[in-house]
Amino acid sequence: MLKKRDGFLILFLISLITSFLFVFTVNLFADENSECFKCHTSTKKLIQITRIIAKERPPTKSEETKGEG
Amino acid sequence: MEPLAPHEKILIDEDFLEGPHGETACVDCHGGNNKEKDWRKAHKGVIRDPSFPDASKSCGECHEDIVKNYKKSVHINLHPYYVLIYGRGGGRPAVKDKINLAMKNHCSECHSSCGQCHVSRPDSVEGGFLDGHLFQKRPPQAEVCTACHGSRIEREYTGKNKGYPADVHYKKGMSCEKCHTGAEMHGTNTIPNHRYLVENAPRCVKCHKDAASKKSKVLAHRKHSGKLSCYVCHSVAYKNCYSCHVGKDKKGLPYFKTAKSEMMFKIGLNQKPDKLHPYKYVLLRHVPVSRHTFDFYVKDALVDFDKIPTWKMATPHNIQKLTPQNSQCKNCHTNKEFFLREKDLLPEEKKANQSVVVPENILPITIGKKRR
Numbered sequence: 001m002l003k004k005r006d007g008f009l010i011l012f013l014i015s016l017i018t019s020f021l022f023v024f025t026v027n028l029f030a031d032e033n034s035e036c037f038k039c040h041t042s043t044k045k046l047i048q049i050t051r052i053i054a055k056e057r058p059p060t061k062s063e064e065t066k067g068e069g
Numbered sequence: 070m071e072p073l074a075p076h077e078k079i080l081i082d083e084d085f086l087e088g089p090h091g092e093t094a095c096v097d098c099h100g101g102n103n104k105e106k107d108w109r110k111a112h113k114g115v116i117r118d119p120s121f122p123d124a125s126k127s128c129g130e131c132h133e134d135i136v137k138n139y140k141k142s143v144h145i146n147l148h149p150y151y152v153l154i155y156g157r158g159g160g161r162p163a164v165k166d167k168i169n170l171a172m173k174n175h176c177s178e179c180h181s182s183c184g185q186c187h188v189s190r191p192d193s194v195e196g197g198f199l200d201g202h203l204f205q206k207r208p209p210q211a212e213v214c215t216a217c218h219g220s221r222i223e224r225e226y227t228g229k230n231k232g233y234p235a236d237v238h239y240k241k242g243m244s245c246e247k248c249h250t251g252a253e254m255h256g257t258n259t260i261p262n263h264r265y266l267v268e269n270a271p272r273c274v275k276c277h278k279d280a281a282s283k284k285s286k287v288l289a290h291r292k293h294s295g296k297l298s299c300y301v302c303h304s305v306a307y308k309n310c311y312s313c314h315v316g317k318d319k320k321g322l323p324y325f326k327t328a329k330s331e332m333m334f335k336i337g338l339n340q341k342p343d344k345l346h347p348y349k350y351v352l353l354r355h356v357p358v359s360r361h362t363f364d365f366y367v368k369d370a371l372v373d374f375d376k377i378p379t380w381k382m383a384t385p386h387n388i389q390k391l392t393p394q395n396s397q398c399k400n401c402h403t404n405k406e407f408f409l410r411e412k413d414l415l416p417e418e419k420k421a422n423q424s425v426v427v428p429e430n431i432l433p434i435t436i437g438k439k440r441r
Contacts, residue, residue: 031086034094035103035111036111040080043076047076049076050074050076053075058320061322062322063318064316067328068330069179069327
């Protein structure tokens with residue numbers, strides 16, 4: 001038969017493990033709610049932003065390049 | 070290789086979070102601000118490739134063993150490239166500074182990094198995630214290896230040069246990493262002065278154990294063991310490039326121009342035999358360097374141009390069992406055209422190639438006439 005004290009000890013251990021797992025799970029996906037992840041997983045947002053960037057940025061490749069690299 | 074749309078280059082697969090790398094916050098590797106909603110402000114201080122030029126604080130945090138020799142990898146430091154360019158003209162400090170500037174503007178973009186093999190296409194081909202930022206244990210050949218090594222290696226290996234067959238290893242389904250392992254790519258304790266001195270570089274004999282042995286079942290292997298590189302008999306014609314010139318256009322954008330490439334096959338002397346390449350004869354490929362490559366930046370920069378051959382030892386990736394030169398002894402031993410001779414050299418490159426050109430009096434044309 002379990003004594004009352006043992007029962008409390010088991011309950012304490014279960015709650016300790018559960019809270020540890022909860023914290024671990026939350027940290028596992030560290031950036032799920034970050035703005036980086038929200039934007040970089042949205043095709044629509046990225047299309048809008050890359051169009052803006054394309055308009056603003058000057059070309060980086062010269063048209064004079066000729067031949068094989 | 071299909072080009073990627075701008076948004077595709079940076080679109081992250083939601084599965085990324087479920088992998089081991091999803092345990093790390095974006096900002097831990099890339100910097101920036103992950104709480105900022107304005108994308109311009111959020112990207113302030115962002116590091117596009119956290120693994121270049123130093124991977125120790127990003128990939129190295131977990132993959133310490135792999136990253137420890139990272140900076141010694143020729144894919145990262147391009148050291149052999151600099152050795153050859155400085156060897157041709159880096160002796161004078163004022164000139165060296167200008168060569169360095171030219172190299173920075175035109176050449177040093179062609180490097181790799183952990184990220185530019187395992188996460189995205191290399192920067193030199195305008196980047197873009199390989200698969201939604203999911204890390205690839207084995208870099209995909211078409212998007213990584215041959216994205217850079219395209220005009221020579223890819224075309225030779227896959228048989229894209231009209232009239233020339235694909236490499237037998239390609240036909241058997243072998244990808245680059247079957248021979249070029251991670252151990253070779255990730256660097257070792259030493260920084261080699263030449264790419265053929267890279268430790269763990271591929272060796273034909275690793276698989277074809279008896280091929281180079283004097284006990285080989287093949288007569289030609291026994292006869293030529295140690296004297297000819299495998300490629301001399303088992304390659305076909307390959308691409309040779311000429312006259313690379315670099316400069317900046319009217320808008321200040323860097324450009325390069327090369328002359329027309331030529332498919333050729335030339336056997337020459339091994340300029341610097343070493344333990345791994347003891348052969349007397351090797352294949353030679355013309356490299357695009359010219360006496361005037363850096364004229365835009367500094368005239369006559371390559372004052373020691375004549376000290377280093379422009380025909381370099383080559384290992385064309387178009388291996389065949391039977392080739393025009395090996396199917397019968399007489400094919401090679403009666404045909405002078407297989408060999409790099411004085412007449413094949415450009416007038417301005419004669420001096421530079423004296424150590425690799427095959428003199429008429431030692432040409433191994435031994436069938437049909439007595440050898441001198």
